[in-house]
Amino acid sequence: MHAYRTHHCEKLRKTEVGETVRLSGWVHRKRDHGGLLFIDLRDHYGLTQLVVEPEAPFFSEIERVRQESVIRVEGRVVARADEVVNPNLPTGEIEIRIDDFELLSAADELPLPVFGEPDYPEDIRMKHRYLDLRRETLHKNIMTRAKVIREIRNGMEESGFTDFQTPILTASSPEGARDFLVPSRLHPGKFYALPQAPQVFKQLIMVSGFDRYYQIAPCFRDEDARADRSAGEFYQLDLEMSFVERQDVFDAVGPVIANTFKKFAGEREVTNYPFPLIPYDEAMLKYGSDKPDLRCPIEMQIVSDHFRGSGFKIFAQILDADPKTEIRAIPAPGGGSRAFCDRMNSFAQREGLPGMGYMIFDENEIKGPLAKNIGPERSEAVRAQLGLKAGDAAFFLAGKPEDFLAVAAKARVVIGNELELSDADSFRMAWIVDFPMYEWDEENKKVEFGHNPFSMPQGGLEALEAASTDEDKLAIKAYQYDLVCNGYELGSGAIRNHRPDVMYKAFDIAGYGKQVVEDKFGGMLNAFKFGAPPHGGCAMGIERIVMLLCDEENIREVTMFPMNQQAEDLLLDAPADASDAQLKDVHIRVAMPITEKKD
Helix, strand or coil: CCCCCCCCCCCCCHHHHEEEEEEEEEEEEEEEEECCCEEEEEECCCEEEEECCCCCHHHHHHCCCCCCCCCEEEEEEEECHHHHHCCCCCCCEEEEEEEEECCCCCECCCCCCCCCCCCCCHEEECCHHHHHHCCHHHHHHHHHHHHHHHHHHHHHHHCCECCCCCCCCCCCCCCCCCCCCCEECCCCEEEEECCCCCCCHHHHHHCCCCEEEEEEEEEEECCCCCCCCEEEEEEEEEEEEEEECCHHHHHHHHHHHHHHHHHHHHCEEEECCCEEEEHHHHHHHHCCCCCCCCCCCCCEEEHHHHHHHCCCHHHHHHHHCCCCEEEEEEEEEECHHHHCCCCHHHHHCCCCCCEEEEEEEEECEEEHCCCCCHHHHHHHHHHHHCCCCCCCCEEEEEEEEHHHHHHHHHHHHHHHHHHHCCCCCCCCCEECCCCCCEECCCCCEEEEECCCCCEEEECHHHHHHCCCCCHHHCCCEEEEEEEEEEEEEEEEEEEEECCCHHHHHHHCCCCCCCHHHHHHHHHHHHCCCCEEECCEEEEEEEEHHHHHCCCCCCHHHCCCCCCCHHHCCCCCCCCCCCEEEEEEHHCCCCCCCCCCCCC
16 A cells, blocks of 8 residues: 555545555544544645544544644545535545554644635745635636646647747847846856747747747736736746738637637536637727727727817817817617716726716616706707717717726726626637737837837838828838736737838837837847748737636735735745845945935
8 A cells, every 4th residue: 555645636436445445645624523533634635534433542642733734644545425425525525534644743832724715914824825725615726727828738739820839038128128137156247037928039030940839938017016017037838830811820829729719618618719809009099908809799999079168068179279189979778866976987087087978878868967968959969979878878088088088998897787787607709800010109208119029010011101290100011929827918919020111211210210129129120130920920918818718806816925915925035135245246236226315
């Protein structure tokens, strides 16, 4: 018999009744029922109930064992009586009558309970993550993550991709976030950077003649944590392909993502591949966001003409003051009650806006201050445009879209949820396409790259050379795309700019001269001068995929050893001070920030 176990704690069934078995695991829970001691023994695979009789020579010893101690037991498999069968447990029809027991590792008093999984402060959970990971929900999430990654790998391999590894110690990245720097011992005063993404390397792999690359890649960015973004590091499905157009990339990765979601979605509906394509401008118009939650069917509309020159002076004056202003309407089918409209108005105020105007559509009249001021004819025209009926409502926001769209996008989702219009039990995916190549930098009063500067502009060099005004430049679209699901960006990518002449011009429009391009991106630029294939790809966030599939709202719930909100590893106490010897080795002297003294 094996020294520790003949079976896992999830394995035994009624077919093993009468056998003598050996199990090892953690004491999950103890219960004393009239002298009989019941123990739920837990290992990686599941639970088995143990029974200790009072006459057992080790009864008093095992009675003193704390929860989460590790024990080994030997005993007979017996069938439970019908009235005590646990149908929620795979091993719920049997139990083990213990004949022998050994304490393998005693547990101290727990700083964090495992059984029951009560809410606990984050700092305690992070400091004792090894206990947190024993909890059923988190343990299950981590196993789901491993299975999702395996499914993605299988899908990529079946699609003809090859797993290549790229360097971790590299040069500073053009991705846009802050780098983590690593000082060089051999080259005093110089630094490596941890890769924000394998962007440059995967493009160089294409230039090197390989055709379909993928990797479950670690990425490092020194940026603040939030619920859907890890502090410091994360993993992504990274891929690149040669001699492809945008649709080829979609057809390669789209089915892999769709199949992965379908495998782990349970009863929840998943968008079938091919996913819808939504142009960026359309997404911003209808949903107020480039990562719309498509579970909500509400679409916003521009209704400026109905308020222009109307009796509602506030909106009319806003429209007259600036040609870039507009009135946006959010339909609310079924929301035609004063109480609901007041709640949504309060929501807008909590989000930082003065409020939202509204109209309520009854059988015989249209109610609300807006309707009263613009009159019945204009109000009816608004209702007709929005396709609303009696019992419905509509909300209105005015001004420059960039000033209110973030709130409008949230309001749209809140309205859909409160009125039960959204399909919560589904995963709704779409590609957002045709992103602007450039955007306006208001602070510096100049045109700047909108997203990835290495995307190929639509129209190529001709489109760049034809753009003579700022308006022309801002109108250029890029072959860039994002995959979105339920209000989250799962991933993004682009058809790359593989031509040096186009790259020089693209950077020149954003105010970066030829020398700057060669200094910052010379490695990739030089490679392109020796024959670069047209290529494109994308990257999908592993943590976000798993977070959605596990129905979690925080990425830390699907990460084995995450940092906290302050980018600290409380388990191993990182970041930490370096010794003088370590600093001397890498030629570093620490200059702490100067803090102002308080009077």
